[in-house]
Amino acid sequence: MRTGGPTPAxxxxxxxxxxxxxxxxxxxxxxAVVPCLAFLVxxxxxxxxxxxxxxxLANLDQHQVAQAIRLSVLTTVTTTLIAxxxxxxxxxxxxxxxxxxxxLVETVVDLPVVLPPAVAGIALLLTFGxxxxxxxxxxxxxxxxxxxxAAVVLAQLFVAAPYFIKTAAVAFAAISPDTKEAAALDxxxxxxxxxxxxxxxxxxxxxxxxxxxxxxxxxxxxxTIIFAGxxxxxxxxxxxxxxxxxxxxxxxxxxxxxxxxxxxFLVMLVTRLLLKExxxx
Amino acid sequence: xKYASVLLLLAIAAGSAWGEGGREQVGHPRPSGIHGSxxxxxxxxxxxxxxxxxxxxxxxxxxxxxxxxxxGSQQLSQQLALGASADVFASADSNQMKRAEDHGRIxxxxxxxxxxxxxxxxxxxxxxxxxxxxxxxxxxxxTIVLAAQPVPVGRYSRIFLDKAxxxxxxxxxxxDGVTANIVSLxxxxxxxxxxxxxxxxxxxxVYSSDLSAKSAAEVTTIPIPDALNTIASYPIAPVADSxxxxxxxxxxxxxxxAYGQKVLADYGFVPAHPAGxxxx
Numbered sequence: 075m076r077t078g079g080p081t082p083a084x085x086x087x088x089x090x091x092x093x094x095x096x097x098x099x100x101x102x103x104x105x106a107v108v109p110c111l112a113f114l115v116x117x118x119x120x121x122x123x124x125x126x127x128x129x130x131l132a133n134l135d136q137h138q139v140a141q142a143i144r145l146s147v148l149t150t151v152t153t154t155l156i157a158x159x160x161x162x163x164x165x166x167x168x169x170x171x172x173x174x175x176x177x178l179v180e181t182v183v184d185l186p187v188v189l190p191p192a193v194a195g196i197a198l199l200l201t202f203g204x205x206x207x208x209x210x211x212x213x214x215x216x217x218x219x220x221x222x223x224a225a226v227v228l229a230q231l232f233v234a235a236p237y238f239i240k241t242a243a244v245a246f247a248a249i250s251p252d253t254k255e256a257a258a259l260d261x262x263x264x265x266x267x268x269x270x271x272x273x274x275x276x277x278x279x280x281x282x283x284x285x286x287x288x289x290x291x292x293x294x295x296x297x298t299i300i301f302a303g304x305x306x307x308x309x310x311x312x313x314x315x316x317x318x319x320x321x322x323x324x325x326x327x328x329x330x331x332x333x334x335x336x337x338x339f340l341v342m343l344v345t346r347l348l349l350k351e352x353x354x355x
Numbered sequence: 356x357k358y359a360s361v362l363l364l365l366a367i368a369a370g371s372a373w374g375e376g377g378r379e380q381v382g383h384p385r386p387s388g389i390h391g392s393x394x395x396x397x398x399x400x401x402x403x404x405x406x407x408x409x410x411x412x413x414x415x416x417x418x419x420x421x422x423x424x425x426x427g428s429q430q431l432s433q434q435l436a437l438g439a440s441a442d443v444f445a446s447a448d449s450n451q452m453k454r455a456e457d458h459g460r461i462x463x464x465x466x467x468x469x470x471x472x473x474x475x476x477x478x479x480x481x482x483x484x485x486x487x488x489x490x491x492x493x494x495x496x497x498t499i500v501l502a503a504q505p506v507p508v509g510r511y512s513r514i515f516l517d518k519a520x521x522x523x524x525x526x527x528x529x530x531d532g533v534t535a536n537i538v539s540l541x542x543x544x545x546x547x548x549x550x551x552x553x554x555x556x557x558x559x560x561v562y563s564s565d566l567s568a569k570s571a572a573e574v575t576t577i578p579i580p581d582a583l584n585t586i587a588s589y590p591i592a593p594v595a596d597s598x599x600x601x602x603x604x605x606x607x608x609x610x611x612x613a614y615g616q617k618v619l620a621d622y623g624f625v626p627a628h629p630a631g632x633x634x635x
Contacts, residue, residue, distance in 0.1 A: 204483075205554040220555055221498065221538035303539025303550075304503065310540075318542065321429040322505040 121331055133329035141307045142315035142330065146292060149223065149311060153230040153291040154284050157238045162280075165242030166268075183243075187236045194232050195300030202228065202301070225302035226309050230291035237290055241283030245276035285345050289338060390418035393602045394440065396431040397423060398447035398507065398589065399543040400472065400562045404622040405445070405610075411618075412609050419602055427543035429505040435460045435594070442603040445469070445591040445610070447507035447544075447562075452590045459595065466590035469610050471625035473584050474511055475563040476577040477548060482557035489577055490525065492558060493532025500547050500556040503540035508547070511585040512560040518583045525583075548574075562587070564623035586625075 133139060168179055186194060202209040202219040209219055219225050249272055257267045273280070295313040302309040304318065312330050319326035393412070397405045402425045409421035424431070424441070432451035435444060436458040444461060446452040455461045478486045484497045492499065502509030516533060519525040538556060541547045547559040552573045566576065591610055593603035609615050616626035 199553070199555065203553065203555045299542065303500070304541065305537065305539050308538075318503055318505065318540075321427065321433045324433075 118335060121328070121335065125325070125328060127332075130325060130329045130332060133326050134333065136326070138306045138310075139315065139326060139330060142310055142312045143333065145223070145226070145307065145310065146312040149226045149230060150288055150291045152227050153234060154238075154288045156227070156231055157235040157287045158280075158284060161235050161239045162242060165239045166246050166272075168239070168243040169247035183236045183239050185236075186233050187240075189233075191233055191294065191296030192300060195229060195297035198225075198229060198232060198297060198301040220301060221303045221305070221309065223302075223308055226298055226311060229297035229301045230294045233294055233297055234287040234290035237286040238280075238283040241286060242276065242280055245279030245283075246272065249275055281345065281348060285341060288341060292334070292337070389416045389602045389605050391599045391602060392420040392422055393442045393599055393606050394422045394424065395443040395445065395606065396435065396439075396441045397425055397443075397445040398428040398431070399425050399545050400447055400508070400564055401425065401445055401589075402545070403567060404564070404619050404624065407618050407622075408610060408615050411614065412606055415609075416602070416605065421606070427502070427506045429507070430542075440598070441594050442597040442599050443591065443593055443606050445589060447472070447587060447589055448510065449588060449590055450510070451507065452592065455592075455594075461592045462595045465595070466592040467607070467611060468588045468627045469591045469615070470589045470619045470627055472562040472564050472587040472589065472623075473625070474508070474515055474560055474579050474587075475566070476558060476560055476579060477551050477566070477574040478558045478577060479551045479554045479556065479574060481554070484557065486558055486577070489579065490529060492536070493529045495532070495536075497536045497558060498538045498556045499533060499536040500539045500541055500550050500559045501537055502544055502547050502560075503542060506541075506543060507587060508544045508560070508562060509540065511587055514585050515560070515579060515583055522583060562623075564619075566623060588627075589624075 134143075164179070164183065168176065168183070171179060199220060200206050202212070202225070204210065204213050204218065204220060212219060219228070253271060253275075254267055257271050258264075262270070293313055294311070295317065298309065298311060299314055299317075304310050304314050306315075310318075312334055316327045316330045316334075319330060395405065395409065405423055405425075409423055412421050413419055428446040428448060428451040431444065432446065432454045435441060435455045444452065444455055446455075449466075452461065452466050456463060456466070476489065476492065482497065484491070484494050486492065486494070486497065491497075501512045504510060504513065516530045520527045520530040539550070541550065544561050544565055548561045548565050548570060550556045551559045551561075552570060560579075566574075591607055593600060593607055597603045610619075611628065613628075616628050620626045
């Protein structure tokens with residue numbers, strides 16, 4: 075609501091006048107933003123600039139490092155795909171529940187997010203470990219879970235799947251029942267509605283949920299080292315290699331850390347490009 | 356450049372230290388003037404023994420607070436190398452103490468050996484394959500956990516395997532068999548023991564001192580002959596730039612005293628100065 079142009083002298087005489095107040099206000103706003111952003115940027119920048127990049131990347135050649143990278147990629151991709159498949163039905167169900175049922179399922183899905191990962195690891199060990207309630211039965215059938223690469227996937231799935239489920243649930247909830255009714259009236263089966271209406275409408279959210287799951291799984295440490303153990307080539311993912319590497323040789327830890335930062339960045343970039351493509355279509 | 360990592364490490368160290376020791380003793384400082392907090396970085400295998408010694412220290416010096424930080428010695432020495440603040444460092448091997456020395460955190464010539472430890476094999480109840488003798492460790496189908504290479508006990512375990520490979524009674528086949536059975540390299544010795552107690556792994560190699568009366572009842576043990584064993588030497592030293600050097604020195608003295616040596620012996624260590632222990 076700008077008034078016409080009062081003379082500058084008049085403007086200055088209005089205490090806390092709108093224009094003056096506006097300018098001072100926005101500067102304060104920026105100042106308030108700096109601490110948080112700086113806190114997030116400086117450690118990452120420090121990490122990337124700590125050492126000569128050439129020296130650091132030379133460490134990536136080492137056998138153990140390459141194993142950790144390969145294992146991380148394999149398990150994290152597997153986890154994300156499984157989360158997509160088993161998590162989508164749960165996410166679809168959640169908005170359709172009411173009252174106590176809804177709260178119960180929501181709490182169950184929220185719990186792994188809030189739980190400290192080490193606790194998740196112990197819980198998984200007591201369940202699927204060799205003497206665990208389920209694990210003992212599996213052992214009798216000759217199936218061992220702990221200390222295998224499958225255990226790594228299970229640990230990642232436990233802590234990361236809820237991220238996808240929650241994001242997807244919100245997206246599914248946002249689809250108006252009128253849309254689905256319209257499709258039904260046109261003769262579409264429930265499955266066809268899901269495939270051709272619901273999924274396309276929620277594609278962005280599902281994608282971002284998968285990205286969250288991927289990122290959380292990639293960084294998973296506590297549950298992995300307790301439940302799956304730590305063996306290069308089989309269960310030593312990048313975060314474990316960084317942790318152990320940190321104790322022996324800072325350079326190895328740095329190399330892996332920088333790689334993880336780069337991967338995270340790449341994932342974010344790819345997501346953004348995909349989403350942009352979506353919007354442009 | 357290093358400050359961000361140092362702050363993070365301090366937060367971790369402080370966080371773990373708060374969980375240990377540390378009853379606030381209300382009272383007047385003794386005339387000796389030893390008071391304040393003493394942050395002790397100690398190898399994980401020293402958990403029970405040092406907790407007892409720490410309590411005694413606080414009793415003898417009211418007004419002090421002993422904060423114990425137990426972890427793998429390699430992790431502690433790396434933290435010290437990166438500047439974490441502590442008053443005493445007790446390591447499970449000389450390599451890790453040397454790293455702290457090389458980074459100027461420990462004075463040259465300051466470390467003194469306060470205990471010895473030896474390796475022992477622990478076997479879970481109902482292992483998947485019977486294990487009665489040392490040689491059985493190489494049997495196929497067994498799951499074994501060791502500590503990771505940089506952990507002192509992990510290094511000693513590797514040395515044991517190498518010595519066994521050179522011994523005609525066992526040979527390289529023994530070492531290869533055992534190595535093939537390894538399913539995890541844990542980050543400290545207590546994690547190895549816990550996995551065996553839980554029955555997740557059939558066997559592991561830990562220190563004889565790790566077997567408290569309680570845990571000894573939950574596993575069976577197989578001794579490792581002296582010729583193949585590694586006698587670990589534990590050095591202790593005050594940290595050079597400690598903010599409480601008098602208390603740090605007093606703590607080291609307590610560990611090396613007849614009392615401290617007896618506590619260590621009670622917990623399964625081989626004391627470095629047995630002659631000082633009063634007869635029971």
